[in-house]
Amino acid sequence: MRIELAEVTKVFADGKKVLDNICYGEKFNALAIIGPSGGGKSTLLRLLGGLLSPTAGEVSFDGSKVSFDEKHLIQYRRKIGFVFQAKGLFNHLTARQNVILPLVNVHGYTKTDAETAADNLLGRFGLSADKHKFPHELSGGQQQRVAIARAVAVKPKLLLLDEPTSALDPELTGEVLDMLNELRNEGLNIILVTHEMGFAKKACDKLMFIVNGKLAEYGDSEKLFTRPGTAELAVFLSKVLEWST
Numbered sequence: 485m486r487i488e489l490a491e492v493t494k495v496f497a498d499g500k501k502v503l504d505n506i507c508y509g510e511k512f513n514a515l516a517i518i519g520p521s522g523g524g525k526s527t528l529l530r531l532l533g534g535l536l537s538p539t540a541g542e543v544s545f546d547g548s549k550v551s552f553d554e555k556h557l558i559q560y561r562r563k564i565g566f567v568f569q570a571k572g573l574f575n576h577l578t579a580r581q582n583v584i585l586p587l588v589n590v591h592g593y594t595k596t597d598a599e600t601a602a603d604n605l606l607g608r609f610g611l612s613a614d615k616h617k618f619p620h621e622l623s624g625g626q627q628q629r630v631a632i633a634r635a636v637a638v639k640p641k642l643l644l645l646d647e648p649t650s651a652l653d654p655e656l657t658g659e660v661l662d663m664l665n666e667l668r669n670e671g672l673n674i675i676l677v678t679h680e681m682g683f684a685k686k687a688c689d690k691l692m693f694i695v696n697g698k699l700a701e702y703g704d705s706e707k708l709f710t711r712p713g714t715a716e717l718a719v720f721l722s723k724v725l726e727w728s729t
């Protein structure tokens with residue numbers, strides 16, 4: 485899938501320029517967005533998911549421009565899967581009901597079709613035994629896997645994730661990343677904000693490095709990890725990799 489950002493700028497009501505003239509165009513399968521805290525990564529992801537509108541500039545996917553008016557955005561959001569850091573599940577619903585609900589309420593599935601789809605998906609990702617549990621009865625890793633299953637149940641072409649593993653204990657991170665990698669291998673396009681540098685390097689083909697609202701560097705992930713083109717990225721990577729190598 486090809487993504488194009490043309491002079492994308494976001495200024496919030498307080499006048500702060502959170503995204504500053506972002507220009508980008510690449511084909512990707514999995515695109516990792518990395519960078520220091522407060523730089524604008526989540527803002528950019530929310531904008532790509534149609535949850536926020538840019539103050540200026542344009543976004544397009546595979547050549548078709550995103551219309552940021554409310555009527556079109558409702559349609560647009562339906563075609564995209566979204567997974568946030570944590571606490572994305574409905575707490576009063578079981579894992580299975582969490583997957584079923586949007587299929588019926590948003591996507592017009594019959595109850596039977598939604599149940600079949602949910603059971604297949606949860607089974608496939610090793611969650612059958614837990615499907616009647618409520619979120620608080622699941623581990624953090626299981627909760628995130630249910631959230632991802634729910635997001636991909638309608639077979640979106642694009643899945644957006646904002647730090648999907650950052651609230652997890654380290655031993656649970658792997659199972660979530662494995663699931664994403666499997667989905668990616670099946671052709672799902674993924675854009676994720678992440679602090680998991682191993683995943684960004686090995687499982688993502690493209691990388692965006694955002695600093696202070698600016699796209700400081702981008703390109704092939706593996707290459708940028710091996711040979712950062714800017715001192716800023718080199719310093720950032722040396723800091724985040726310091727304790728993990």
Ligand SMILES: Nc1ncnc2c1ncn2[C@@H]1O[C@H](COP(=O)(O)OP(=O)(O)OP(=O)(O)O)[C@@H](O)[C@H]1O
Pocket residue numbers: 496497498500502519520521522523524525526527528
């Ligand atoms: N709705 C909003 N109104 C005003 N300012 C906002 C809003 N949302 C975010 N910001 C500001 O925009 C900047 C970028 O925030 P954002 O959440 O995009 O950063 P981030 O790169 O995702 O950071 P982190 O790594 O800590 O999650 C921050 O200074 C933040 O305070």
Ligand SMILES: [Mg+2]
Pocket residue numbers: 525526527646677
């Ligand atoms: Mg963020």
